[in-house]
């Protein structure tokens with residue numbers, strides 16, 4: 318089940334940021350539009366059998382596809398081992414199905430789409446129902462607390478440091494985590510995510526000169542036709558390079574005017590996408606919480622109070 322759902326998450330990761338339907342059309346090669354046959358769409362096995370290339374045009378297929386399928390399968394297995402066949406297992410599996418795509422979308426595009434986070438918050442509250450009304454109450458408190466804690470931190474950050482410290486979607490993600498795991502482990506999750514994000518971020522900064530991944534390139538702009546030597550004067554009727562560049566500048570302006578909601582913020586070298594770190598900490602606390610409480614030294618295990 319984890320492999321099959323992981324295969325579906327690959328579709329979510331590729332299509333939700335582009336605003337495309339996750340149901341239609343069927344999976345295709347992004348270069349040659351070759352529609353995948355059923356035997357080319359088997360989790361992990363097809364990728365290995367095809368030797369990571371499109372059977373039609375030979376375009377390499379990213380290792381991210383089998384990785385996400387395997388990761389989802391392992392997390393499903395871990396959830397079953399942790400919760401057994403209980404209502405908590407259903408909630409845990411749905412949380413995995415939200416955190417995996419949100420993390421990979423944030424790593425690539427530096428956004429946490431509200432198409433995933435907002436329905437996710439509702440799902441977290443609804444799936445608490447079978448665990449009793451006390452859990453529903455804690456879930457709602459968790460969603461509100463998660464949102465307010467980051468909202469407050471953002472407000473403080475703007476007052477003190479005069480700069481935006483958290484992305485807008487991080488508030489929604491912590492609210493989602495609070496809805497699924499209740500308010501009780503939120504402090505531990507904020508602590509663990511900041512600590513791990515800072516350690517890895519500083520290491521990456523020292524090694525690669527960037528704490529986070531490089532921002533995804535702009536959607537492929539039409540490159541001006543390369544002028545061959547001896548053919549510098551464009552033929553009549555064809556646009557010259559300067560003209561093409563000018564047209565591109567216009568389309569770029571139009572595009573920017575069309576998307577007023579999106580700011581032109583670019584991740585700097587010291588920025589990290591926080592979504593994957595919040596997700597990792599939430600999964601660690603959910604799956605390893607009781608074990609962590611046992612191994613952490615005295616003052617730190619207080620952070621995990623309330624985790625069964």
Ligand SMILES: [Zn+2]
Nearest residue numbers: 346349371374
């Ligand atoms: Zn192809």
